[in-house]
Amino acid sequence: MLTIDQATYDAIVAHAKRDHPDEACGIVAGPEGSDRPERFIEMINAAGSPTFYEFDSTDLFQLYKDMDERDEEPVVIYHSHTATEAYPSRTDIGLASEPNAHYVLVSTREHGNNDGPVEFRSYRIIDAVVTEEDVTITPTEESTP
Amino acid sequence: MAIEVRIPTILRTYTDGAKAVEANGATLTALIDDLEGSHPGLKGRLLENGDLRRFVNVYINDEDVRFIGGLEATLADGDQVVVLPAVAGGAR
Numbered sequence: 001m002l003t004i005d006q007a008t009y010d011a012i013v014a015h016a017k018r019d020h021p022d023e024a025c026g027i028v029a030g031p032e033g034s035d036r037p038e039r040f041i042e043m044i045n046a047a048g049s050p051t052f053y054e055f056d057s058t059d060l061f062q063l064y065k066d067m068d069e070r071d072e073e074p075v076v077i078y079h080s081h082t083a084t085e086a087y088p089s090r091t092d093i094g095l096a097s098e099p100n101a102h103y104v105l106v107s108t109r110e111h112g113n114n115d116g117p118v119e120f121r122s123y124r125i126i127d128a129v130v131t132e133e134d135v136t137i138t139p140t141e142e143s144t145p
Numbered sequence: 146m147a148i149e150v151r152i153p154t155i156l157r158t159y160t161d162g163a164k165a166v167e168a169n170g171a172t173l174t175a176l177i178d179d180l181e182g183s184h185p186g187l188k189g190r191l192l193e194n195g196d197l198r199r200f201v202n203v204y205i206n207d208e209d210v211r212f213i214g215g216l217e218a219t220l221a222d223g224d225q226v227v228v229l230p231a232v233a234g235g236a237r
Contacts, residue, residue: 051235053235061209079235082236091233095231096234
């Protein structure tokens, strides 16, 4: 099961809507081994495409270096599908390379850049086997000023 | 002469779980051959038909090797090599 707080959920959805009709992508990092998605990081889709996403190789290096220094790992790897359902494609499955991550897919096919509900689903993808999991959204804790 | 090679999670099955291993080689090709000797199977996950796989990134001291000579990129004692699988996919 993926447990994610409301603010992070909203940030992923907002990113997907903003980049529609291109696919949006990013990561939510968290402390290694914690399974807690805490640090939301929007990435640029270097492919700039409605049917493909790829992190820029230099951005990817910097991202992993930062996570390494903070003892973090990618807890959520998200991207959007803009014309199809929020289910991993053959490409998604073939390229999934983080066995510990929750792969989140958001579909913006219904409302595009506009307000309105989106499909938001989460999967484990390990050795090309896709397992869907429940998503629990928790209230965002107010940080003390 | 030793070069530290950082191994991504998905390839640690070839390194008994180690996050980093040491290897030798004056070029990336030589380094990968050396790695294959100590960690059989790794080479096939990095190369395909003699080239770096499209969705595997290798960096030498923070530089993507695709910009510094690819498999012919040169290495020296103390260099750090990082292997990262691309984060990619999509509806296509």
